[in-house]
Structures are given as C-alpha cells and as structure tokens.
Amino acid sequence: MGADDTKEMIETVDVSPRLPEITGEEHGPDVFRQLLHQAVRVADLANAQAMRMALDFAKVYEREQGVRHEFETQLGQMTLMEKQATRYAEDLASMLRSERERRKELERALEQERVANEELRRTGLQGISHLLLAATIKDRTTGEHLQRVRGYVEAIARRLGLTADLVEEFGYSSVMHDVGKIHTPDHILQSEHHLTDEQFGVIKQHCIDGERMLGEARFFETARAIAREHHERWDGRGYPDGKKGEEISLAARIVSVADVFDALTSKRPYKDAWSADAGLKAIEKDAGERFDPEVVSAFVALYREGVVETIRCQVAANAPEQPGSSAT
C-alpha cells in the first residue's frame, strides 16, 4: 500500500470516539484500528519505562542517601495499580470474547426459530386448504366463491393502504370465514324457503363454531375474528354479537362486503345470479347501515377501475384447478 493510499484511507476513516464493535472482523483492514493499536503499544511502553525509571531512581536515591523505605508506599501503589489495570483489561477482553460467542449462539438460535416459524406457517396454510376442501364439499359453496372473496378482500385491503403483510394475512384468513358451517345441517344450509327463528339460530351458530374451530394460534387470530364477525353489521343489527362500527374488526368489515357482493352476483339454490352492476348498487345502498362506508368507497373505486371484473375473470379462468368446483 502506497503512502497516498494510506493518507486517503485515514481521511475517510471515521475517528469519532466510540467503542470498537464486538463483531469487529467484518470491518476488514482498518487503518484506524492499526493506528490505535500502535498508540496503545507506545503508551504501554512509555508506562513500563516510566515505572522502571522510578524504581531505579528510588533504589539509587535510597542507596546514596542511606534512607530506606521512603518511597516504598508510592512504589507499592504504582505496582498494584499496574497489576490491577492489567487484570481489568484481561477480564474485559474475556468478557468481550464470551459476549461474541453468546451473540453467535443467539444468531444460530434465531435462525432456527425462523426456520421453525416458516415450517409452522406452511403447515398452517396446508391446514387451511384441508379445511376449505371439507367446507366446500359440505356447503356446496364453490371454491371459486372463496377465491373471489379472497381476491376482493386483498384488493380492498391494499386500497385502504394496509401493509403487504396485513394484506396477505387478511387474504388467507378470509377464506376461512365459513368453516363453522361444517356443523350446520344440510337441510338448513340448502333450504330454499324462509328460515324459522329456530333454524336461524342454528345458522348464527356457524360464526361461533368457526371461531372455536380455528383454535388459539396467533396464525389464525385474524381468521377467528373474521369467522366470528363477518355477519355483524355497521349499524349493530347483525349477528351473533350485535357489535357495531369499529367494534367489528377491519378484516371482518372487509370480508362482509366481499362476501355479500359475491353471494349476490352468484347463483344460489334459492336465487339467480345478479348482474355485477346490480350487486354493486345493493352494496352502495347499504353503506353506513350494513357496511363500513369507507370499505364500500374502496370497493366502489376498485369496481370503477375494473379490478373487480379482473378478479372475476381470473377466478373463472383458473376454475378447473379449484377443489370442489365440480360440486355446483
């Protein structure tokens, strides 16, 4: 390395006083570090030299003057302080070493935890697809319905400015909103007639069952809220708990719009499919009553931009791959 290189490096090196990083190796050849090393060595030599001189002078002085022990205390203290400083330096160095070891250990553990979490996530997602298959076969709700709901939910969530992580979480959680229907008897689910109060009570139960079926894992937290609350209404006249406004989780408020819109625009045992325009009108009409007005505005905007239509077409194109799509 030429003298000019060194000069340049010294000028660019950050010499602000701070403790050296514990994981110092990755800084590479560091001129500042070398200079510091040099300085410490010089100081060390000077210190040792000064002590030797003091001891020698004391000896000569005492011999020449015939006095003894005059400087014994000071010299003893000097020697003690030097030993004390050395001991501290050694201890601090070994603490630094064990801290570095501990940190490596910690990083390894974190990596293991990350892998385990990823595994758990995959298992969770796999579990979802099994649940879906079961619910789809039972309910005759098509896989396409769930796919579209998921598409709408993710689009609305994105439109409302949620983070990518939340958009994904709302999406995968939305497909489980009706898992509780696995307990609902077929004759009630597929009834083409007006339901009695008692039968309606049974229908309500699917929200509570759904929440319970989704256990306690953090992974299903949003899914539990959606299952429980997706039939609640903004004005508080929904079921099962009669929650209103922002007492209902945002995810459930979004799913409610997506689910109703798709139900209106799909064919059901008791009704034909409405046109998309008619479906949208019905949603708009219920803003502030059944639905969160902000969620409706986001959905209307998406509709006008053609996003809703795009999702419908995409799902229709992928249809044969969906489990249970042949059940309709």
Add this chain to the structure above:
Amino acid sequence: MAKLLVADDLVPIRQMVRITLSTQGWTIVEAKNGNEALELVRSEKPDLVLLDVDMGPGPNGFDVCRQIKADEATKDIPVVMLTAHESDSDRAIGFAAGATQYLTKPFGPLELIDTIRGILAHS
C-alpha cells in the same frame, strides 16, 4: 436499588470500583480513609461496604469493620474486604473482624460484581 460504600485511599481504585458497580444500577458512595468510611456508614446506611485495609492515617479496614460490627445500628451491613493483603493470616483477621467476604487485589470486574450480587441476594 442498592447503595454501596467503597472505602479506598487510591482514587483510581475507587473509580474502577464505581464504574464497575454502576453497570449494575447500584449507587456508589466513596470514602478515602477509615474515619470517612465510619461517618458515611452511619449517615448513609449503605446496603454493603467495601473496605481497603491500608488507607493512610486513621483506622485501617480491619478496624473499620470491627467498629461497624460493634455498632447495633450498623452490625447487619455486610462488609467485603478488598485489599492487596493476600496472606492467610490477613484473611483470618478479616473474617475475625466480621467481614462477609475477602477479595484480594488485583480483582476482576466480574469477580467483584458476582460477589456483591451473591451477598445482596442473601441479605
């Protein structure tokens, strides 16, 4: 938070002890000789006392320890000797004077912290 008294005639030793122990969140009171140590033990009522032995004129660390233990108001305060006197006979004198622990110089920071922590946990 615990309050500790350190008595030593050497400024750098007191500094080292103060810096080391303040990492544990403990409050440190300093005395530079035996008389000052006795005064501060009575007025500050520390949770633990660290005593050097040779502290210039006045009572030495062993004397200070004996007096702390003789006073009803301060006899329960644990005392740790911190000295360059490392012979067995000096240790025996220290324990006979009522010291709970006996550390010799040069001491390491971890040794100091662990010793004090252990004593505080038991009192």
